[in-house]
Amino acid sequence: MDISSMQKYVKQFSEEKGFHVNTTHTRTLYLVTEVGELAKEILSISFNPSEEKVSLVKENIGLEMYDVIYNVLDLANRLEIDVENACRKKMEINKHRIWYE
DSSP: OOHHHHHHHHHHHHHHHTGGGSOHHHHHHHHHHHHHHHHHHHHHHHSSOOHHHHHHHHHHHHHHHHHHHHHHHHHHHHTTOOHHHHHHHHHHHHHTOOOOO
């Protein structure tokens, strides 16, 4: 699924489930919470990098990544930002940017 389609899906899903009543501030807090949950999953394998542990946690990491993306797309919808267009613009900026370490 491309970003544009996913953003449309998030808008429709949010309306269907009644999530559209949340404020932008609330959705931002949800985003921060989901980033924390993603970090927690990643750190759990950083401290115990056994193959078995990594295998078990990778699925959870993917699910938490989805939650982060969902919240970003929901915020974009609320703020009337076309994420696909924003990505294109930022990729062009980055193409010409000088990176320092």
